[in-house]
Amino acid sequence: MRGITNIGVRLRPFALIAILLILWEIAARRQSAHLLPGPWGVVHGIADLAQHGLLVKYIVASLFRVTWGFLLAAILAIPLGLTIGWYRRAEMALNPILQVLRPISPLAWIPIAILWFGVGDLAAIFLIFLGSFLPLLLTAINAARSVPAVYVNAGRNFGLGPVRLVYQVFYPAVVPQLIVGLRITLGVAWLVVVAAEMIAVNSGLGFLIIDARNAGNRYDLVVAGMVIIGVIGLLLDMGMRSLEKVRSFRWGYSED
Amino acid sequence: MSVAEAVLASSLKTKLRVDHVSMVFKRGGKSTPVLEDINLEVKDGEFVCLLGPSGCGKTTLLNAMGGFLSPTSGEIRADAEIVHGPDPRRIFVFQERGVFPWLTVEGNIGFGLFKLPRAEKEKRIAYYIKMVGLEGFEKAYPPELSGGMKQRLEVARALAVNPDMLFLDEPFGALDSITRLVMRGELLRIWETERKTIIFVTHDIDEAVQLADRVVVMSARPATIRQIVNIDIPHPRDISSARYLELRDSIFKQIGLAQKK
Numbered sequence: 207m208r209g210i211t212n213i214g215v216r217l218r219p220f221a222l223i224a225i226l227l228i229l230w231e232i233a234a235r236r237q238s239a240h241l242l243p244g245p246w247g248v249v250h251g252i253a254d255l256a257q258h259g260l261l262v263k264y265i266v267a268s269l270f271r272v273t274w275g276f277l278l279a280a281i282l283a284i285p286l287g288l289t290i291g292w293y294r295r296a297e298m299a300l301n302p303i304l305q306v307l308r309p310i311s312p313l314a315w316i317p318i319a320i321l322w323f324g325v326g327d328l329a330a331i332f333l334i335f336l337g338s339f340l341p342l343l344l345t346a347i348n349a350a351r352s353v354p355a356v357y358v359n360a361g362r363n364f365g366l367g368p369v370r371l372v373y374q375v376f377y378p379a380v381v382p383q384l385i386v387g388l389r390i391t392l393g394v395a396w397l398v399v400v401a402a403e404m405i406a407v408n409s410g411l412g413f414l415i416i417d418a419r420n421a422g423n424r425y426d427l428v429v430a431g432m433v434i435i436g437v438i439g440l441l442l443d444m445g446m447r448s449l450e451k452v453r454s455f456r457w458g459y460s461e462d
Numbered sequence: 463m464s465v466a467e468a469v470l471a472s473s474l475k476t477k478l479r480v481d482h483v484s485m486v487f488k489r490g491g492k493s494t495p496v497l498e499d500i501n502l503e504v505k506d507g508e509f510v511c512l513l514g515p516s517g518c519g520k521t522t523l524l525n526a527m528g529g530f531l532s533p534t535s536g537e538i539r540a541d542a543e544i545v546h547g548p549d550p551r552r553i554f555v556f557q558e559r560g561v562f563p564w565l566t567v568e569g570n571i572g573f574g575l576f577k578l579p580r581a582e583k584e585k586r587i588a589y590y591i592k593m594v595g596l597e598g599f600e601k602a603y604p605p606e607l608s609g610g611m612k613q614r615l616e617v618a619r620a621l622a623v624n625p626d627m628l629f630l631d632e633p634f635g636a637l638d639s640i641t642r643l644v645m646r647g648e649l650l651r652i653w654e655t656e657r658k659t660i661i662f663v664t665h666d667i668d669e670a671v672q673l674a675d676r677v678v679v680m681s682a683r684p685a686t687i688r689q690i691v692n693i694d695i696p697h698p699r700d701i702s703s704a705r706y707l708e709l710r711d712s713i714f715k716q717i718g719l720a721q722k723k
Contacts (some may be wrong), residue, residue: 225630243659279468280525287640342660354559355611356556356559356560357560357562359530359548359554359556359560360554360556360560360562362547363528363548363549363550363552363553364550364553364573364623365549365550366576370576374573375562377563378562378564379564453566453603454564455564455603456603456605457563457564458563458652
């Protein structure tokens with residue numbers, strides 16, 4: 207009995223999605239002007255892309271840029287941020303600059319990215335790097351600053367040298383916060399790649415959307431691109447979330 | 463020298479000596495004296511309680527003894543060496559906040575044993591898990607444990623490195639009153655088997671009189687030592703005995719609470 211109710215509860219969101227899709231289809235068919243393609247049209251659009259070999263090609267292109275931009279940012283920003291957070295004075299000196307840079311959207315850098323790298327992968331990667339670097343740096347600074355002094359003191363008390371203190375106390379103490387920062391930032395990077403591809407390159411999911419509009423008003427392909435972006439974004443987030451379930455990290459997310 | 467005399471001599475050896483220690487905290491051009499001319503000698507294997515009102519500076523004194531703070535003037539010697547920093551021979555136990563939440567019970571107890579060979583390390587971990595009654599929780603993480611269990615875990619982690627001395631800073635302050643009573647009993651049992659020198663900070667007069675060989679009564683800030691009271695009642699202590707009440711009342715008077723009681 208309970209198993210059946212459980213399945214019912216789990217199916218509820220899918221049922222809601224199905225109802226919304228049906229309503230969308232009905233609304234799309236009833237309209238006279240073509241304001242929005244219906245879900246069936248979008249499915250056709252996706253099939254069309256797959257047939258031309260563009261679906262995989264564009265997804266790979268977008269993921270490739272996000273991976274490189276995000277990884278480069280993580281490799282540089284995390285060690286730098288942890289070091290800055292550890293030394294209070296460095297943090298105090300850098301803070302005004304960081305606070306000025308922070309409200310600038312990474313998209314504002316598009317003209318400069320094109321000026322430096324031309325239209326192509328490098329410009330897009332650079333933009334994703336910029337969009338990821340600052341949030342990751344701030345996350346790492348905060349993570350380092352919030353390591354409780356008792357952990358470090360306990361580590362010193364047991365006779366740990368500086369290297370062991372970093373690997374056995376400092377690093378495990380900051381990991382849960384870093385994972386949250388990485389997850390949020392990966393979401394930002396995925397937002398940035400779409401915008402960057404609309405302007406700085408001629409492949410990828412962002413390019414697909416802008417190109418489908420410019421070359422023949424194929425709004426079914428526009429919406430197809432949006433749906434694919436949404437699904438991949440969700441999968442990326444689920445991947446990062448699964449890290450938060452690791453037992454030795456979970457303490458950082460408990461409610462108490 | 464007879465065996466009895468040798469035992470007596472070693473048990474009377476000075477373990478820790480605090481000599482004219484004063485401490486002044488400077489912040490924003492303002493200086494606050496926290497400790498004033500503290501002198502104290504602790505014997506090997508002795509259980510000493512530092513008792514005083516909240517914020518009087520007893521934790522500061524304990525931190526100085528542990529090597530986490532250096533005194534503004536005066537010196538602290540452990541085994542005749544001046545204390546310059548924390549040392550694995552003298553382990554500080556922070557309430558239960560000091561256990562590492564990213565390590566299991568085993569991982570926490572083994573934390574300080576990184577220099578030992580694997581087999582020896584495992585043997586010690588098992589021994590101390592048993593001593594503090596955490597069998598069955600070897601693979602559990604601290605967030606899954608109760609406050610009292612976390613506290614026992616931290617004590618086990620400290621004992622595992624076989625220190626000469628333990629510093630306990632209000633270790634049972636965050637526990638409920640029943641768990642606190644149980645933990646006092648456990649600590650005494652462990653102290654009687656391991657015979658470590660223990661310095662225990664508390665603001666609870668009953669706790670001090672139940673546990674300590676000597677109670678160091680401190681004044682409000684800047685802390686000075688008002689009196690050192692010998693608790694000459696053998697363990698297990700009868701907390702309704704005349705001597706217990708007499709000693710407790712004399713400390714109450716010392717702190718100036720006799721009328722308010």
